[in-house]
Amino acid sequence: MARRSEHSQEEIKKMILEAAEDIVQEYGFSALKVRKIAADIGYTVGSIYMVFTGMDDLIMHIKARTWRKLRICLEQERTEQITVQGVEDMALVYFDFTVCNKGLWSMLFEHQLPIGKVAPEFYMAEYQQLVVSVALLLKELDIQCSDAQLHQAAQILLSSMQGVCMQLAIQEGTRENIELAKAQIVFLVNCLMRGWINGVN
Amino acid sequence: MARRSEHSQEEIKKMILEAAEDIVQEYGFSALKVRKIAADIGYTVGSIYMVFTGMDDLIMHIKARTWRKLRICLEQERTEQITVQGVEDMALVYFDFTVCNKGLWSMLFEHQLPIGKVAPEFYMAEYQQLVVSVALLLKELDIQCSDAQLHQAAQILLSSMQGVCMQLAIQEGTRENIELAKAQIVFLVNCLMRGWINGVN
DNA sequence: ACCTGAACACCGTTCAAGT
DNA sequence: ACCTGAACACCGTTCAAGT
Numbered sequence: 001m002a003r004r005s006e007h008s009q010e011e012i013k014k015m016i017l018e019a020a021e022d023i024v025q026e027y028g029f030s031a032l033k034v035r036k037i038a039a040d041i042g043y044t045v046g047s048i049y050m051v052f053t054g055m056d057d058l059i060m061h062i063k064a065r066t067w068r069k070l071r072i073c074l075e076q077e078r079t080e081q082i083t084v085q086g087v088e089d090m091a092l093v094y095f096d097f098t099v100c101n102k103g104l105w106s107m108l109f110e111h112q113l114p115i116g117k118v119a120p121e122f123y124m125a126e127y128q129q130l131v132v133s134v135a136l137l138l139k140e141l142d143i144q145c146s147d148a149q150l151h152q153a154a155q156i157l158l159s160s161m162q163g164v165c166m167q168l169a170i171q172e173g174t175r176e177n178i179e180l181a182k183a184q185i186v187f188l189v190n191c192l193m194r195g196w197i198n199g200v201n
Numbered sequence: 202m203a204r205r206s207e208h209s210q211e212e213i214k215k216m217i218l219e220a221a222e223d224i225v226q227e228y229g230f231s232a233l234k235v236r237k238i239a240a241d242i243g244y245t246v247g248s249i250y251m252v253f254t255g256m257d258d259l260i261m262h263i264k265a266r267t268w269r270k271l272r273i274c275l276e277q278e279r280t281e282q283i284t285v286q287g288v289e290d291m292a293l294v295y296f297d298f299t300v301c302n303k304g305l306w307s308m309l310f311e312h313q314l315p316i317g318k319v320a321p322e323f324y325m326a327e328y329q330q331l332v333v334s335v336a337l338l339l340k341e342l343d344i345q346c347s348d349a350q351l352h353q354a355a356q357i358l359l360s361s362m363q364g365v366c367m368q369l370a371i372q373e374g375t376r377e378n379i380e381l382a383k384a385q386i387v388f389l390v391n392c393l394m395r396g397w398i399n400g401v402n
Numbered sequence: 403a404c405c406t407g408a409a410c411a412c413c414g415t416t417c418a419a420g421t
Numbered sequence: 422a423c424c425t426g427a428a429c430a431c432c433g434t435t436c437a438a439g440t
Binding site for chain 2: 422423424425426
């Protein structure tokens with residue numbers, strides 16, 4: 001056996017990523033195992049180590065893809081706006097993404113590299129692209145501040161939304177809890193934006 | 202062998218908790234293993250299952266203790282204040298706690314029970330006590346709003362701070378990163394409080 | 403060159419067997 | 422009653438051996 005060549009390395013890589021993402025979405029991060037992935041794509045465990053250096057490598061790729069999906073989601077819903085309402089809309093798209101992709105989104109924080117290991121460049125770059133994307137949205141508000149300040153505001157906005165969404169992800173996803181968290185996101189963004197604009201001028 | 206009775210069940214429980222917390226603090230959550238805990242306290246693995254139903258049970262107890270430590274930390278630093286400054290001080294104590302207890306604090310979010318399993322009552326209660334404690338702090342600001350609104354504001358404040366602290370916990374804890382995150386906490390709390398007070402009146 | 407699958411070291415959990 | 426430690430099922434990772 002061996003030497004099948006039914007799929008290119010690139011195809012196998014994609015199959016692994018998608019199979020792994022399906023598992024995480026359906027059963028949660030704690031259910032993600034190499035043997036399960038291999039079985040799902042019809043290969044053996046060894047083949048996964050042909051295209052990824054190990055589980056951490058695979059996981060970091062999935063995490064990078066999740067940040068990318070989220071960013072694209074946010075950018076698609078964007079219109080030319082000038083008001084705080086546009087930021088609130090963005091926040092609600094972010095919120096919906098975390099609800100619809102609870103497993104993948106939770107994994108962003110459930111998985112942490114062992115102490116000492118730093119996140120790979122491609123992962124950091126993907127997250128930075130999200131920050132930049134949000135900073136560009138804030139720029140349209142025409143608030144009098146530097147690009148560095150815009151960047152920091154985008155970071156804080158993202159981090160704080162993340163905290164509220166996390167609290168929901170931990171709880172049971174009942175309709176009541178979701179509505180409550182959604183109200184918190186709206187409250188958070190409104191206070192934050194009002195306080196920010198108020199403080200600058 | 203067996204039947205030592207050198208320590209009471211309660212003593213063993215405490216030894217396990219403290220040994221486990223030391224491991225998490227020094228080597229991170231991913232290094233927490235039953236065999237390591239047992240070796241550190243001079244017992245065998247089986248003894249851990251005498252006082253905890255399993256790893257998840259032990260971990261939930263540690264997480265509850267971490268929330269409690271954080272709450273006590275916040276309450277100790279509290280003075281009779283009326284200004285937003287008092288809230289900022291509280292946020293900075295929270296921040297310092299997460300920096301000094303990076304391993305334990307990160308574990309609060311790295312560990313999640315398998316899908317379907319709900320957190321035990323004692324854990325939920327401990328977190329709720331923290332929320333109530335912060336709500337009582339906000340109450341001293343004498344803002345015109347209901348207790349329910351105070352409670353929600355406390356939840357949002359805690360969640361959003363958590364998001365910013367998490368972002369730091371993920372990164373390398375260089376002095377520069379710590380100072381940057383601290384500035385973000387100050388910025389977040391100020392904007393949030395200003396926006397909140399401004400919105401109510 | 404590609405892929406297998408057995409082997410390895412390690413993990414959480416259980417439980418019959420000792421004192 | 423308390424505690425042991427061997428056994429079990431499962432995990433991520435490696436790599437000699439097949440085609």
